[in-house]
Amino acid sequence: MADSSYKDAKVIEASKNFVSIVAHQETTHGTKDVIVGREKQKLCNEYHTIPCETHKAAWGFVGRFVTGTFMTPTTFFADPSGKEISKVVGGLSAGELVKKMNEALAKVSGEKVPLPVWQMAKQLMLDGEIAREKSDLKKAVEAYAKASKLRGGTLKADADAALKKLDEEGEKQLAAALAEASVDEKKKALKRISEDFKPLPVSAKAKKELDSTK
Amino acid sequence: MKKLSLAFVLLVAAAGVAEAQNKPSKGPLPGQGIDWKADFDAAVKEATARNVPIMFTVHKDD
Numbered sequence: 001m002a003d004s005s006y007k008d009a010k011v012i013e014a015s016k017n018f019v020s021i022v023a024h025q026e027t028t029h030g031t032k033d034v035i036v037g038r039e040k041q042k043l044c045n046e047y048h049t050i051p052c053e054t055h056k057a058a059w060g061f062v063g064r065f066v067t068g069t070f071m072t073p074t075t076f077f078a079d080p081s082g083k084e085i086s087k088v089v090g091g092l093s094a095g096e097l098v099k100k101m102n103e104a105l106a107k108v109s110g111e112k113v114p115l116p117v118w119q120m121a122k123q124l125m126l127d128g129e130i131a132r133e134k135s136d137l138k139k140a141v142e143a144y145a146k147a148s149k150l151r152g153g154t155l156k157a158d159a160d161a162a163l164k165k166l167d168e169e170g171e172k173q174l175a176a177a178l179a180e181a182s183v184d185e186k187k188k189a190l191k192r193i194s195e196d197f198k199p200l201p202v203s204a205k206a207k208k209e210l211d212s213t214k
Numbered sequence: 215m216k217k218l219s220l221a222f223v224l225l226v227a228a229a230g231v232a233e234a235q236n237k238p239s240k241g242p243l244p245g246q247g248i249d250w251k252a253d254f255d256a257a258v259k260e261a262t263a264r265n266v267p268i269m270f271t272v273h274k275d276d
Contacts, residue, residue, distance in 0.1 A: 006248055015248045018269045019261040022250050026275040046273075049247035055273075061254035062272055070272070078268040080261040082254065104267045113264035115249060153264040 006047060008094035014101045016115040022047055023062050024055040077104035113152035121147050121155050128162055138196040141166055145199060163200060170202030178209065187213055 005011055006022075024046065031042040031052055044052045065076045065084060077086045077100070085107050088100050105112075113121070128143035144166065147159035170193055177189035190213065193206035251257045254270070261268050 012246070012248055015269070017266050019257040019264070019266060020248050020250055020269045020271075021252070021254060021257055022248075022271050022273065024273040024275075028275050047248070047250055050250045050252075054250055054252040057252040058250075058254070058270075061270070064254055065270060066272070072272055072274040075269065075271040078261075078270060080258070080265055080267065082258040082261075082268060085267065101269065104269070108265065108267050110265050112266045118260070118264050153262075153266075155263070158263075 005092060005094045005097050008097075010098050011094050011101075014098050014105075017105055017112055018101065021058045021061070022050075022055045023058040025059040027052040027056060075100070077101075077107075079108055111152040113150070113155060117150055117152070118155075121150050121159075124150075125158065125162070128159075132166070137166060137169065141197055141200060166197065167200040167202050170197040170200060170206075174202055174206055174209070177206070183213065 029046045034043050071089050075088045078084050124143045124147040128140045131139035144159050144162045180186040190206045190210040194203050197203040
């Protein structure tokens, strides 16, 4: 099953709507040296995208689904909270596996975030965090605003929470700008806030103050 | 002379095969394989954030 089904294009495509774990205690099937990016890595001969340590470590979680003796292979499907929703004992062809995956997927209601979108969102959130640490708030707002447009799961809520914090930071800068004695300095600060924090509410406020200062 | 040339060609070909066998092949590109995780608790966290199910498959060597 592992050799063929998990390398099948339709199974790989279906797996993008899952979080997948393979538990396999033995490593006698060996590894092969492959180049990933610029690095040489030893990847598992059975599951070909991971080192054997990954599936060996996952074995420690088998007890979450089964105790005592059990048949292998067995595939468990769980809802997002980890609660079992179905299981299949025995090997499956790629077509059978995709069918079982689709059945499990149908049992989880609501909008889902496919893996590529999730990876993009994670990168945007990381870009936002790094930009914020470097005090590049314009770049941080841009990254979080892009992440906020992605739908499904908790993506929007996470990005919106980060944007809210940036808006609060903008409000502090706006208060400081309005307290500025020099008109030129005030205009300069208001212009910067209106540009850096776009499309946040504080940007519109700064723009309004700037227009009334002219 | 003909035999010598043939032996030379075979030797070069064998050396090429040996080198190719020792050389690491290119690994899968992102999206070309299943993104297997190792930690169930981290998987639950990600599945909750993405609102997707978890596939947990248990295997043993044949």
